[in-house]
Amino acid sequence: MTGPTPRTIAAHLSATLARVQPLGTVHVPLDAGDVLGLVLARDVLAAAPVPAFDNSAMDGYAVRRADLPDDGREVTLPVLADVRPGSPTVVGAISGPNRPGSDRESGQKSRPQPAGVVRRPAGVVRIMTGAPLPDGFDAVVPVERTSTGRFVAGRPTTERTVTLARQPRDHVRRAGTDLAAGDLVAAAGTVVTPGTIATAAAAGRTTLPVHRRPRVAVISTGSELAGLGTASPGTIPDSNSLMLAALARAAGADVVRVGAVPDDAGALAAALDGVVGTGTGGADLVVTSGGVSAGASDVVREVLAAGSAQDVDVAAVAMRPGRPQALATWRGVPWVAVPGNPVSALVSFTLFARPAVRRLAGHDGPPPDRTVRVARGWASPPGAEQVLPVVTGPDGVAPAARDGHHLSALPAADALAIVPAEVTQVAPGDEVTVRALGDPT
Numbered sequence: 143m144t145g146p147t148p149r150t151i152a153a154h155l156s157a158t159l160a161r162v163q164p165l166g167t168v169h170v171p172l173d174a175g176d177v178l179g180l181v182l183a184r185d186v187l188a189a190a191p192v193p194a195f196d197n198s199a200m201d202g203y204a205v206r207r208a209d210l211p212d213d214g215r216e217v218t219l220p221v222l223a224d225v226r227p228g229s230p231t232v233v234g235a236i237s238g239p240n241r242p243g244s245d246r247e248s249g250q251k252s253r254p255q256p257a258g259v260v261r262r263p264a265g266v267v268r269i270m271t272g273a274p275l276p277d278g279f280d281a282v283v284p285v286e287r288t289s290t291g292r293f294v295a296g297r298p299t300t301e302r303t304v305t306l307a308r309q310p311r312d313h314v315r316r317a318g319t320d321l322a323a324g325d326l327v328a329a330a331g332t333v334v335t336p337g338t339i340a341t342a343a344a345a346g347r348t349t350l351p352v353h354r355r356p357r358v359a360v361i362s363t364g365s366e367l368a369g370l371g372t373a374s375p376g377t378i379p380d381s382n383s384l385m386l387a388a389l390a391r392a393a394g395a396d397v398v399r400v401g402a403v404p405d406d407a408g409a410l411a412a413a414l415d416g417v418v419g420t421g422t423g424g425a426d427l428v429v430t431s432g433g434v435s436a437g438a439s440d441v442v443r444e445v446l447a448a449g450s451a452q453d454v455d456v457a458a459v460a461m462r463p464g465r466p467q468a469l470a471t472w473r474g475v476p477w478v479a480v481p482g483n484p485v486s487a488l489v490s491f492t493l494f495a496r497p498a499v500r501r502l503a504g505h506d507g508p509p510p511d512r513t514v515r516v517a518r519g520w521a522s523p524p525g526a527e528q529v530l531p532v533v534t535g536p537d538g539v540a541p542a543a544r545d546g547h548h549l550s551a552l553p554a555a556d557a558l559a560i561v562p563a564e565v566t567q568v569a570p571g572d573e574v575t576v577r578a579l580g581d582p583t
């Protein structure tokens with residue numbers, strides 16, 4: 143038998159990953175929908191404290207605890223003013239020479255009051271949740287713990303006095319207690335989640351420094367392939383380019399799907415030239431399907447042998463399916479060539495191209511595999527790692543179809559089981575390694 147010496151899945155993955163590096167940093171606005179799922183290229187620090195100012199955690203009354211007896215007795219105090227969320231201003235007057243806050247304005251905040259000085263008028267300020275705590279006030283009493291009982295939404299609040307007592311908690315959210323300016327919001331290398339977006343926005347950021355989203359070009363090869371809805375006798379639908387485009391999108395890439403090119407070296411070279419582009423905007427990775435085995439019309443092999451591609455690595459991987467593989471560089475852009483059999487194409491993309499997309503996107507390593515119990519067993523070929531589409535049920539995993547090489551296995555499959563080369567039979571109760579087919583980030 144001729145051809146390359148078979149290598150392991152791990153060796154071919156290393157060879158693939160050696161060809162890609164994380165893409166450069168871009169600053170994506172927080173309100174751009176596609177910031178979600180990108181990977182932070184730098185630490186994100188809070189630009190402003192969270193909360194930005196002391197504010198009320200409750201609808202109720204801002205008080206000065208000095209106005210409320212220590213022993214919890216109730217007092218009746220005038221309602222001096224009103225403060226609402228979104229407004230730094232207090233509506234209504236807080237009057238009098240000793241009005242709350244006058245000590246701060248006169249620079250005497252920490253100075254003890256001389257004996258005999260009575261601070262009057264004592265009073266409270268009606269305050270809603272999230273509104274800034276007025277200067278000089280230091281606690282909030284929730285409305286349901288006061289004589290008012292409740293506020294009615296949309297109705298003006300007119301009470302002149304309120305009876306209330308000191309509470310065990312102050313119900314004030316202090317500035318910077320969640321995050322101080324300069325605190326770490328999210329670390330470089332982590333994935334942007336809805337929570338990252340919210341926290342960065344709350345902390346005064348407007349953009350996030352992320353690795354640019356990879357652009358993947360998908361080309362399928364084969365003169366037998368027909369575009370969607372155009373199949374005629376002797377042709378088959380080009381399902382691979384649709385599948386690979388969807389896989390690349392699920393892995394976080396923007397995709398240019400060229401669709402099928404015939405088994406013609408010139409046509410494939412022209413398609414490759416078209417997707418790599420010149421300068422910015424071209425693909426960061428090209429994925430082709432088909433034409434990598436030993437047939438007379440294996441056009442990928444023909445182009446790889448013709449001299450225009452660089453760093454050509456035609457490989458055999460000791461795995462089933464997906465044995466024939468190739469890697470190359472086309473005008474500076476990495477090219478992963480996967481076999482045409484649809485299950486082989488899915489397996490090969492998941493094992494090799496997906497980690498490459500993830501590295502381009504800045505992810506730190508592949509998504510973790512899981513070890514799961516086998517519910518229904520299957521045979522595995524000797525001398526090659528088996529990669530079998532499986533479906534996960536309450537008792538463990540089972541083959542997704544009677545024959546894992548068949549397309550009919552794919553709709554239900556939620557993972558690939560990876561069985562070591564020396565194992566020939568997988569039995570119920572065994573544990574196997576599985577890689578999720580969805581896109582864990």
Ligand SMILES: Nc1nc2c(c(=O)[nH]1)N[C@H]1C(S)=C(S)[C@@H](COP(=O)(O)OP(=O)(O)OC[C@H]3O[C@@H](n4cnc5c(N)ncnc54)[C@H](O)[C@@H]3O)O[C@H]1N2
Nearest residue numbers: 362364380381382383432433434435436465481482483486
């Ligand atoms: N003499 C040998 N023949 C084959 C070998 C070998 O080692 N020696 N390897 C076999 C294995 S394993 C595989 S896998 C296939 C891989 O072949 P290619 O990558 O060259 O793929 P094609 O020949 O182009 O197609 C294989 C098969 O898949 C169908 N196909 C291809 N593209 C699509 C598509 N876009 N959508 C749907 N289906 C597609 C195609 O019609 C073929 O039936 O080679 C074996 N042969």
Ligand code: MOO
Nearest residue numbers: 463464465483486
């Ligand atoms: O190994 Mo091929 O990829 O079985 O069909």
